Amino acid sequence: MGTTIIVGIIALLIGLVGGFFIARWYMKKYFQDNPPISADMIKQMMAQMGQKPSQKKLNQLMSTMKASQKKK
CATH class of the missing domain: 1.20.5 (Single alpha-helices involved in coiled-coils or other helix-helix interfaces)
Structure with a gap:
């Protein structure tokens, strides 16, 4: 037992x-x-901050986020 x-x-x-x-x-x-944040979400956040996001800027931000995730 x-x-x-x-x-x-x-x-x-x-x-x-x-x-x-x-x-x-x-x-x-x-x-x-x-990843929890998509390009559309970044675009909306930038628009809310009063910035007009270009496709080049979105691509740079997405590549930066992916690079930082790979480092971790």
């Missing part, structure tokens, strides 16, 4: 730790593949 409880607790702890690291890896991969 005692060993069953100990094995159950150890299995639970291993499952929790393993699940945490798998979920962390999956979320990192997801956000690298699908």
Whole structure:
């Protein structure tokens, strides 16, 4: 009876730790593949700040964001 409880607790702890690291890896991969900010969102933010965004400026900002994500 005692060993069953100990094995159950150890299995639970291993499952929790393993699940945490798998979920962390999956979320990192997801956000690298699908960045949370798109070009349309940047365009809207710039328009709200009173700037008229050109396509060249949008491309520069997007490439800067992608480069900073790869560094992390």
